[in-house]
Amino acid sequence: MSENNILVKLSSAGILKDNKWLVRDVDLEINKGQIVTLIGPNGSGKTTTAKIALGLYKNISGKVERFTKSISYVPQKVSIDWTLPLRVVDFMILTQDLKSNDIAYALNLTGVEHLTNSNLRDLSGGEFQRVLLARAIAKKPELLVLDEPVQGVDFNGEVALYSLIKTISETIKCGILLISHDLHVVMSATDYVVCLNGHVCCSGTPTDVAKNDHYRELFGDKSSQLLSIYEHNHDHVHSTDGNIVKEAK
Amino acid sequence: MLDDFLIRALVAGIGIALVAGPLGCFVVWRRLSFFGDTLAHSALLGVLLSISFEINISITIFVVSSLVALLLLRLEKTTYLAGDSLLGLISHSSLAIGLLILGFLSFIRFDIMGILFGDILSVNTNDLLVIWIGGALILFVLWFIWKPLFASTVNYDLAEAEGMKPERVNTIFTILLAALIAISIKMVGILLITGLLIIPTAMARNLSNNPRQMVILSIVGGLLSVFIGLYASFEINTSSGPSIVSVALILFILSLTRIEKKN
Numbered sequence: 001m002s003e004n005n006i007l008v009k010l011s012s013a014g015i016l017k018d019n020k021w022l023v024r025d026v027d028l029e030i031n032k033g034q035i036v037t038l039i040g041p042n043g044s045g046k047t048t049t050a051k052i053a054l055g056l057y058k059n060i061s062g063k064v065e066r067f068t069k070s071i072s073y074v075p076q077k078v079s080i081d082w083t084l085p086l087r088v089v090d091f092m093i094l095t096q097d098l099k100s101n102d103i104a105y106a107l108n109l110t111g112v113e114h115l116t117n118s119n120l121r122d123l124s125g126g127e128f129q130r131v132l133l134a135r136a137i138a139k140k141p142e143l144l145v146l147d148e149p150v151q152g153v154d155f156n157g158e159v160a161l162y163s164l165i166k167t168i169s170e171t172i173k174c175g176i177l178l179i180s181h182d183l184h185v186v187m188s189a190t191d192y193v194v195c196l197n198g199h200v201c202c203s204g205t206p207t208d209v210a211k212n213d214h215y216r217e218l219f220g221d222k223s224s225q226l227l228s229i230y231e232h233n234h235d236h237v238h239s240t241d242g243n244i245v246k247e248a249k
Numbered sequence: 250m251l252d253d254f255l256i257r258a259l260v261a262g263i264g265i266a267l268v269a270g271p272l273g274c275f276v277v278w279r280r281l282s283f284f285g286d287t288l289a290h291s292a293l294l295g296v297l298l299s300i301s302f303e304i305n306i307s308i309t310i311f312v313v314s315s316l317v318a319l320l321l322l323r324l325e326k327t328t329y330l331a332g333d334s335l336l337g338l339i340s341h342s343s344l345a346i347g348l349l350i351l352g353f354l355s356f357i358r359f360d361i362m363g364i365l366f367g368d369i370l371s372v373n374t375n376d377l378l379v380i381w382i383g384g385a386l387i388l389f390v391l392w393f394i395w396k397p398l399f400a401s402t403v404n405y406d407l408a409e410a411e412g413m414k415p416e417r418v419n420t421i422f423t424i425l426l427a428a429l430i431a432i433s434i435k436m437v438g439i440l441l442i443t444g445l446l447i448i449p450t451a452m453a454r455n456l457s458n459n460p461r462q463m464v465i466l467s468i469v470g471g472l473l474s475v476f477i478g479l480y481a482s483f484e485i486n487t488s489s490g491p492s493i494v495s496v497a498l499i500l501f502i503l504s505l506t507r508i509e510k511k512n
Contacts, residue, residue: 054410073410080403084278085458094400095411119458145410 005031007175013062030175037178040196072136076147096139106138125152258369262475264380270468273450285443287340291317293347314427367438367490383432394418438490448497455504
């Protein structure tokens with residue numbers, strides 16, 4: 001990759017809080033059109049690493065460089081205070097100015113256009129995730145950071161949303177930093193995997209990582225077989241893909 | 250003559266309600282009502298300083314309250330106290346120190362009730378200028394930082410990640426709050442200003458389903474409270490601050506019946 005394709009670069013980045021390393025020595029690079037996925041057990045520093053990449057921490061060790069300002073973020077948790085009446089359409093233009101066409105288009109992509117005028121507090125968990133994702137992709141960012149973007153979404157929806165994420169990275173050529181627990185998805189939709197456990201255990205293409213001993217230790221032997229399951233599944237997911245998208249419309 | 254001061258009070262009240270509506274919404278959304286109270290209490294120190302050193306009262310209150318606001322933001326980061334304890338600490342100690350100083354200033358004739366609860370008689374043409382020019386400035390700055398401030402109210406991390414600089418706009422917002430307190434103390438008083446900020450807004454919350462509507466309704470609620478409150482204050486000879494806030498409360502209670510219908 002040439003220099004100007006880099007969107008974010010972390011060089012031995014880490015953060016020390018109350019004398020404990022939340023995460024340390026992370027080297028990471030996200031390029032245009034590339035999906036980088038962070039995996040790891042609970043508390044391994046996935047969200048922390050994403051926040052470091054976004055510049056949300058003041059006192060980090062190491063270095064983080066961002067080469068774009070066009071960033072969209074789907075946080076792991078968003079709770080809307082009940083004192084604030086907020087409709088989906090108000091939320092869509094939270095940090096950006098959008099035409100109503102663009103709003104409708106983005107909501108349609110994630111299958112929640114019918115909720116445009118609903119109050120955010122009335123949505124189910126899965127619907128809310130879809131709105132979060134729609135908001136993030138609506139401005140066509142150069143960098144998209146997705147922290148467990150499909151939590152609470154039903155299985156069919158999950159497959160559709162992941163394939164949507166893949167499509168987005170291809171069509172608008174944005175870089176994506178994805179945090180996910182779904183190993184089967186990670187192994188199929190990702191260009192590069194970083195396996196975290198307080199530090200970078202191993203990283204590489206999905207195929208490389210699945211063969212790595214650290215990865216097997218963390219996720220068990222079965223997880224490396226996911227690769228073969230994935231290779232088997234891939235055609236299947238791909239062929240039903242069209243159907244699901246049709247259903248969503 | 251009587252009409253004259255009533256009109257002055259009305260003009261002043263309208264100016265304050267126009268500013269208190271939008272600021273009040275953010276105070277409610279961000280759960281800052283106790284914060285507003287603390288700034289208002291610290292305004293007593295400002296009043297006393299201005300009397301002792303004969304400096305402009307609004308400017309002194311603005312400076313003192315802004316300093317207290319910045320101190321609070323700083324302490325929240327550096328101490329282990331919870332936000333509300335910290336606010337209680339600052340709020341009541343500034344009130345105590347203010348009252349102590351007041352004891353030493355016995356040689357000055359001084360209307361403490363007017364400072365605590367507002368005094369419509371004391372509003373002069375100069376005050377009108379301060380309220381309207383100050384209010385216009387506050388609204389202008391608020392309009393300018395509206396988007397980042399609103400985004401960081403909904404979700405701080407998200408706003409920061411997407412380049413909205415939440416820390417900066419939060420600081421600016423607290424200074425705007427101090428400015429509103431500075432221009433409205435004469436009218437509503439130290440103890441009741443938070444009421445004018447949050448009660449019309451609370452009423453608006455009951456009746457609205459989006460942020461813009463809530464801002465507009467809280468301005469309308471504030472204006473109604475000022476109109477009816479001042480009229481009552483004039484007719485039945487009550488203090489202006491308590492009258493305005495009581496009307497706001499009645500409006501809030503009426504809005505409760507409306508929300509029950511909705512459900």
